[in-house]
Structure formats: C-alpha cells, structure tokens
Amino acid sequence: MANETVFKRYKGNPIITAKNVPRANSIHNSAIVEHDGGYAGIFRVDEVDFNFTMHVGFSKDGIKWDIDPHILKLENDNPDLEIKDRTYDPRLTKIDDIYYFTWCTDSAQGPFIGMATTKDFKTFKQHEHLTIPANRNCVIFPRKINGKFAMYSRPSDMGHTPFGCMFYSTSPDMVFWGTHRFVFEPVRSSWQSTKIGPGPAPIEVDEGWLLIYHGVWTSCNGYLYYMGGAILDKEEPWRVLYRTRDYLLAPTELYERVGDVPNVIFPSSAIVKDGNIRVYYGCADTCISVAEGKLADVIDFVKTHSYEATGGYK
Ligand code: BMA
Numbered sequence: 001m002a003n004e005t006v007f008k009r010y011k012g013n014p015i016i017t018a019k020n021v022p023r024a025n026s027i028h029n030s031a032i033v034e035h036d037g038g039y040a041g042i043f044r045v046d047e048v049d050f051n052f053t054m055h056v057g058f059s060k061d062g063i064k065w066d067i068d069p070h071i072l073k074l075e076n077d078n079p080d081l082e083i084k085d086r087t088y089d090p091r092l093t094k095i096d097d098i099y100y101f102t103w104c105t106d107s108a109q110g111p112f113i114g115m116a117t118t119k120d121f122k123t124f125k126q127h128e129h130l131t132i133p134a135n136r137n138c139v140i141f142p143r144k145i146n147g148k149f150a151m152y153s154r155p156s157d158m159g160h161t162p163f164g165c166m167f168y169s170t171s172p173d174m175v176f177w178g179t180h181r182f183v184f185e186p187v188r189s190s191w192q193s194t195k196i197g198p199g200p201a202p203i204e205v206d207e208g209w210l211l212i213y214h215g216v217w218t219s220c221n222g223y224l225y226y227m228g229g230a231i232l233d234k235e236e237p238w239r240v241l242y243r244t245r246d247y248l249l250a251p252t253e254l255y256e257r258v259g260d261v262p263n264v265i266f267p268s269s270a271i272v273k274d275g276n277i278r279v280y281y282g283c284a285d286t287c288i289s290v291a292e293g294k295l296a297d298v299i300d301f302v303k304t305h306s307y308e309a310t311g312g313y314k
Contacts, residue, residue, distance in 0.1 A: 016030075025260075027288060028285050135156060139152050162218070196213055205299055244306055
C-alpha cells in the first residue's frame with residue numbers, strides 16, 4: 001500500500017464500522033486496551049440523530065468486536081458533574097489495576113475533558129473534570145512521574161480549532177492539576193502545520209516516552225489528519241528528544257479518504273505486545289482501522305526521521 005512507513009495496515013481494514021452498533025451513523029476515534037485475557041474498548045458512536053455517545057465493547061482478538069448497543073452510563077454522586085452534552089474521543093490508560101478513562105464533552109462554554117475510572121468495564125465512576133474549556137485532547141500517563149499523576153493535553157477553541165499546541169501537567173490526586181509545561185507546537189510548511197494533539201497514552205520505552213500523535217495541515221479543501229511520533233524525556237516529559245519530520249501514516253486508502261470528515265487518520269489507542277505495536281485509528285470520522293509495526297522499528301524510525309536527526313526545525 002502507498003504511503004506506508006514502519007506501520008503496515010491490517011488487510012481486513014476497516015475492522016469496525018457503523019454496522020457494529022444499531023443506532024450508529026459512524027463509529028471512530030475510540031479507546032482500546034488489553035483486559036481480562038482479551039480486549040476492552042470504549043467507542044465513540046455518532047448516532048443517527050447526531051448525538052455523540054460512548055459504548056463499551058469486548059473482543060477476544062482485538063479485531064472482531066461485540067459492542068454494546070446501549071450508551072455507557074457514568075455513575076457519580078455529584079450532580080455538578082452530570083454530562084448532558086455530546087461526548088467523544090475517549091482514551092484509556094491503566095495505572096495499577098485501575099483503568100482511567102477520559103473523553104471530550106461539548107458544553108456551552110466549549111469542549112472540556114471528563115474522567116471516570118473502571119476496573120471491570122461494567123461500572124464507571126465519574127470523577128472531577130480534568131480540564132476547563134476549551135480543551136479537546138487529553139491522555140494520562142500509565143504511571144506516576146516523580147510521585148505525581150501526569151497528562152498531555154491540547155487546549156483548543158469552541159469550534160474546529162485552527163491551532164493547537166501540546167502541554168504537560170501533573171497532579172498529586174487527579175483533581176488538582178498544575179506545573180503546566182509547554183511540550184510542542186505545529187511546524188510550519190509540514191503535515192503538522194495547523195495543530196497537533198496527543199493520541200494513545202504515552203508508551204514507556206528505554207529512550208523515554210514514545211508518543212503517537214496526530215498532526216493536521218490545512219489545504220485549500222480543509223483539514224487533513226496524519227499520524228506522527230515523538231520520544232520525550234522520561235523524567236521531564238515536556239522535553240522533546242525526537243519528533244518525526246516524516247509522518248508515520250497518511251490518509252491514503254479509500255476508507256481514510258472518504259467519509260463524514262474526509263482525509264482523517266486519528267490514532268487513539270496502542271497495544272504493545274510481543275515486540276509489536278498495534279495502533280487503532282479513526283478513519284475519516286466513519287470507521288476504525290488497525291496498523292501494526294515492530295516497536296523497535298517504530299522507535300528507530302522516530303529517531304532517524306526526526307527533525308532533531310535531520311537538520312532541525314524549519
Ligand atoms: C477530533 C474530533 C472530531 C474531528 C476529528 C477528526 O478532534 O473533534 O470530531 O472530526 O478530530 O477525526
């Protein structure tokens with residue numbers, strides 16, 4: 001297939017489509033983790049009335065999925081946290097035996113990031129929101145760093161956000177967040193020149209934190225979304241060690257080119273197993289696909305195809 005680097009597309013793509021959920025108009029940008037000897041996921045479903053909802057799913061092999069036709073219910077004992085608007089773009093991170101689940105909620109004041117925890121994917125306890133508006137992308141690190149929980153997020157605006165840089169924040173308790181640090185920004189004259197945002201939860205590797213992210217540029221016909229990679233310092237994850245000049249995956253196949261939002265590859269989950277990394281990505285805001293590579297090859301590609309290794313930023 002054209003435009004493939006170290007990631008190769010699964011031959012059976014797309015693996016999940018609107019056919020998997022009765023009221024789905026589309027199903028994309030979703031969160032998947034290993035769970036209980038198989039896989040569990042929280043899926044973004046844009047329904048036929050264009051409410052954006054989240055649904056739980058399970059799979060034995062990570063490819064064939066059973067997705068609950070009912071909308072996921074959040075439990076909370078604080079009416080101030082009640083979510084009444086569209087919810088979308090979930091992410092999942094496991095810390096010890098708890099899955100932390102974040103998502104974006106549209107509100108009258110702009111999009112913000114909500115958070116809930118689960119151990120079994122049956123009950124979801126909602127906690128304090130992680131951000132104020134406007135912020136649309138957030139991932140939690142899989143362990144505390146220097147004794148604090150940590151996250152990357154991408155502040156935005158009320159609309160379709162024609163800008164966006166990534167920030168790092170820490171918290172002693174997942175409620176109070178601070179020590180905000182700038183991480184990186186778009187790069188002019190590139191596939192990541194309009195905005196960038198974190199994808200799956202950061203992956204700890206020998207070199208630091210491997211972050212798969214999305215980068216967007218604006219053509220005369222609107223936004224196009226690509227997959228990129230970066231390696232960030234292990235103890236100070238706002239410090240960029242390497243960041244790809246070349247993309248890791250570009251919208252190329254028909255299911256990535258054509259859909260509700262054309263030309264979108266939106267990486268949102270990664271599974272590392274047996275030396276391989278499998279990335280799940282939303283395609284054209286319509287369906288979900290998979291691309292795989294060897295973790296060592298991906299790390300090598302990010303290093304050798306980075307701005308840092310190839311002459312610096314423009
Ligand atoms: C995300 C979401 C989507 C959007 C998408 C591209 O940030 O806000 O609604 O269309 O980017 O997949």
